[in-house]
Amino acid sequence: MKILILTGAGVSAESGLGTFRDKGGVWTRYDLSEVATPEGFARDPQKVIDFYNMRRANARGAQPNAAHLALARLQSEYTRGEVTLVTQNVDSLHEAAGSDALHMHGAHGVARCAACDARWPAPLVMSLNDQCPDCGRPETRPDVVWFGEVPHHLPRIAGHLRTADLFVAIGTSGTVYPAAGFVAEARARGARTVEINLEPSQVAGQFDEVILGPATETVPAWVARVLRER
Structure with missing residues (x-):
């Protein structure tokens, strides 16, 4: 079987x-259109990077x-x-x-290059200036599927x-x-x-x-x- x-x-x-929808969950504390969409990343990439740095740090201590x-x-x-x-x-x-x-x-422990689609283990604190280890461009983003993505x-x-x-x-x-x-x-x-x-x-x-x-x-x-x- x-x-x-x-x-x-x-x-x-x-x-x-916590789940996104529970009391005090992510959806009650953040506007996900700002931190979990390609459009939000285009408007304020630093805010998105900071959001996922926070979530990565939170998950690091979980068992x-x-x-x-x-x-x-x-x-x-x-x-x-x-x-x-x-x-x-x-x-x-x-x-x-x-x-x-x-x-x-996706996984917030993985970084992705928006230019060449390479993936690598994300540091605990990601930066917009992080360079892709494959193509060298500073196009780092979390390898998390945002709303509107496949x-x-x-x-x-x-x-x-x-x-x-x-x-x-x-x-x-x-x-x-x-x-x-x-x-x-x-x-x-x-x-x-x-x-x-x-x-x-x-x-x-x-x-x-x-x-x-x-x-x-x-x-x-x-x-x-x-x-x-x-």
């Missing part, structure tokens, strides 16, 4: 990385929680097929837990959606496309679908099963159940 898992901000919330560790266990111990993990998160907590994940919205790895993700037997969305709000449409694509191909969330997402009605509760409790329990199944 092929399992495809999509994770969102809810899986990292209990590691101290994987029980949900991240359980998903890493599933990837490592599942023997009846393959487990593919796709994340909307730009933190590196899946990797820190031992998982291999496709970051469809997410990473879409052809690979589409291939996984076509062949998945089980699609699981964990900690997602169901409001950001194209990820919010993955459940419909998976169902159309005959996959069973499961949502694991603190509260029902906006697309919860499209899932065959909905499991509610904190990710650190629900995800390890679900992983244990899957690993017990024969």
Whole structure:
């Protein structure tokens, strides 16, 4: 059986990385049109660089929680097929837990050259004067997919959606496309679908099963159940 898992901000919330929409979340404190769009970067690149320097510093002290560790266990111990993990998160907590994940919205631990598209590990504090190690131009930006940009790895993700037997969305709000449409694509191909969330997402009605509760409790329990199944 092929399992495809999509994770969102809810899986990292209990590691101290709040979601965009929770009380005190990023959307309540920042105008994302100013810090998370190509237009905002063009208007005030220093503000955008400062915003991601702050987020990178915040994430640096975070540790994987029980949900991240359980998903890493599933990837490592599942023997009846393959487990593919796709994340909307730009933190590196899946990797820190031992998982291999496709970051469809990029990663704030990676810098990107806007001129030649080269990528390299981002320093803790990025500067607009940082030069690209490939072309030498000072065109540095975070390798994060902003609103209005095309997410990473879409052809690979589409291939996984076509062949998945089980699609699981964990900690997602169901409001950001194209990820919010993955459940419909998976169902159309005959996959069973499961949502694991603190509260029902906006697309919860499209899932065959909905499991509610904190990710650190629900995800390890679900992983244990899957690993017990024969």
